[in-house]
Amino acid sequence: MAALTSTAMPLSGGTIAFTAAGAGGDTCTTGRGVLLIVKNGDAAAHTVTLVTPGNVSGLAIADREVTVAAGAQVGIPVNADYRNPATGLASITYDGVTSVEVAVIRGLA
Template identity: 50%
Template sequence: MAILSAQSMPLSGLQPTYAPAAGGGDQAPVGEKLVLHVRNGDATSKTVTIATPGTVGDLAVADAAQTIPASGSAFIPLKAAFRDPATGRASITYSAVTSVTVAVLQLP
């Protein structure tokens, strides 16, 4: 499991650095204006799941899942609802990691 760091995006723009998605999952900071950019360079779709550790009453809140199409990408907000109380970060898993790269972006 890799711990991803946020890359600040200045008003002039950013050419982000991407890391390979980790087979055991990744952890990322959460907060306002933080997004996870996932790029799928593979010929098959991949699903990215972010654990939602909260509950409403006695019911668990469903995890957030986003399907990334083949050769596609997605931006996923990293809101405070994804904060794991043990680590303070979001826990991210992938259905497969072949040709998947990720970056956490801090928007201005």
């Protein structure tokens, strides 16, 4: 599991640096303005899962699954709901990583 580096995005804009999605999953920072960008260059759709730690009244909170269509790019907010208290990071998994690239950006306000 690789720790993705988040890039501070200035108000004037900037370049997004993508990296290959990790076959064993990835982790990233969480918080207001943090965005996981997933670029799927594969011919098949892929599902990205953000693990939601914790529970409510003894029941596990469902993980967030986002489908990224073939050839598409999506942005997924990674707010504090996904922060693992033990690591301080969000855990991300993929149903496949062929031609899947990811980047984490955070806006500066």
